[in-house]
Amino acid sequence: MSKAVTQNSCSYCTPLGASLAFKGIENTITMLHGSQGCATYMRRFLISHFREPIDIASSSFTEETAIFGGGQNLHLGLDNLSSQYEPELIAVASTCLSETIGDDLNMHISEYKKKKAGQPIPEIIAVSTPSYKGSHIEGFYIAVTELVKHFSEGKSSPTGPVNLFPGMVSCEDLRYLKSVLHAFNVPYIMVPDYSETLEGGNWKNHHPIPPGGTPVRALARTGIARGSIEFGQVIDKKQSAATYLAEKRGVPAAMIPIPIGIHCSDIFFKTLEEISGTSLPTEFRQTRGRLVDAYGDAHKYVFGKRAIIYGEDDFVLSIASFLLEIGMQLAVCGGSGRGVGFKDKLVDLVQANDGEMPIIYEGSDFKEVELAAMQKGGDIFVGNSKGYKISRSFDIPLVRIGFPIHDRVGGQRIHHLGYKGTLYLLDLITNEIIRTKQSLSSVAYSYI
Ligand code: SF4
Structure with a gap:
């Protein structure tokens, strides 16, 4: 059945993802082509996760701009950013408003470059990121792809990086x-x-x-x-x-x-x-060995426990694969994006592991996750901090990983990747399951 509304989306706005990707390019400043509220929301959202000051400029649409177009504002903004930040690159992302009125961002930028011909100006790139057409993760991918489209040169070489x-x-x-x-x-x-x-x-x-x-x-x-x-x-x-x-x-x-x-x-x-052309260095081989050993140690605590997981599609797929590896079952899987073949991949993964088939949502919202959790039950939520409200209402613990983590510090320091990151996640999840068992017990066991 198609749904009419999203009640509490698991995904966030598209230019937010683009802004995050552009923060990873040296001497770059991001500008949103739209109203000020968009930039304020995204700064607030990112700052609360990363706990760092984050500048995102805005071409600051008003009622007039929304009717007659934002070219002039954009040009003024580019001038201001160039003089105040002296960036090497200005990355402009469109927003719902500028896309809805059909403002031609690339045309405005090429007019600006013509106007400034002969004068030194930063590189400027633009991405189309209306939020009604995607989610934060898609905005992130669009930004990265545009960077290589704009700057890459030459042809592949076997001696290249x-x-x-x-x-x-x-x-x-x-x-x-x-x-x-x-x-x-x-x-x-x-x-x-x-x-x-x-x-x-x-x-x-x-x-x-x-x-x-x-x-x-x-x-x-x-x-x-x-x-x-x-x-x-x-x-x-x-x-x-x-x-x-x-x-x-x-x-x-x-x-x-x-x-x-x-x-x-x-x-x-x-x-x-x-x-x-290099074999796996010893340190990673050793960490892999420790991880296999740790799977054995954790098995008696985590085996058969049922997880409710949500987040970006690829993140959910990898977390699902990991949880099945350690003997857990998946009760609910909510993918926040529109990943191509997400559901099929998840079904294949569960079947390959002889697992219980979870309720799977694509482009999900937290209301769906909540309803599915009500139907399937579960022992643990695994995902970003936005699932806290549901986990609290069900009195089921939440292990905070991924993005965003807004109600704890250190989200930017969570190590998820590789054998080493997996070891950390294994300890985190296993200890949360032990903690819950311990706190529900009438006996204050010190060995468990
Ligand atoms: S209006 Fe669109 S671009 Fe702006 S914050 Fe809202 S969803 Fe994001």
Whole structure:
């Protein structure tokens, strides 16, 4: 049955995802073409997760602009950003309002460039991100793809770097991925990289644009890469940077699951072995061994427990794979986006593991998750902090992972990826299950 309304969406607005991706490009400032409220909402949302100051500019539509178009505002905004931030790149994302009135962003930008001919101006790129056509994760992918479309040059070379498109993962995950690529001793370009811009240290002097991020000049070299790895099994090919580079620049693309759990991490490390010609370094082999051992340790606590999971489609797929690996069952799976083949992949995964078939939602909202949880029951919620209200109403514990985490600190430091990240998640989930059992017991067991 088709649904008439979304009551409490599990996904967020499209330019929010684009803004997050652009935060991972060095010396870049983002501008939203629309009204001020959009920029304020997105800043508030991102700041509450990353706990860092986040500047997002706005072309500040008024009633007049909404009728006659926002070209003038955009030009003035570009002037102001250029003089106040001195960026290398200004990334403009459209919003619902500018798209609804049909404002031609690319035309406004090309008029601006003509007006400024002969004068030094930053690079400017634009993405079309109306929220009624997508979710935050799609905005993120659209932004990354536009970056490589705009900047990549040349053709794939076997001696070129490795492109890594990690998708929307935590700052800690990005730092981990860099350390992995370093250990494999392979030159790489990771797009985006907000590990420092959104979780930097203390500064003596204020930086209008936080240091860090993928250098703009590196984006050109994504075209000569020896191969691309993109985390995403259900990305729409039109929104896939790796697919674009494969088609236009001949860069071989590996679209692989987000590496959470042993199976998905094995795929990542195997791909890296093939692309780099280096065997798995000892430290990762050892961590894998510890993880297998830890699965055994945790088994008696987690086996048969039923999870309600939600989040971005690819995130849900990898978490589902991990939970099935450790012997848990899936009661409800809510994917927030419109991933291509999400439901089929999940069904295949559950069947391959002889699991209980969960209720699966695509493009879900929390009302659906709540109703499904009521029907199926469950022992634990696994997902971002926005599920807190439901978990509280059911009195079922919530393990906070993914994005956003608004009611705890440290969301940006959660390590989800690889054998090491999986170990952390395993401990987190197992201990929450133990904690619940312990607190419900009439005996204050100190061994459990
Ligand atoms: S109006 Fe659209 S772009 Fe602006 S905050 Fe709302 S959903 Fe996002």
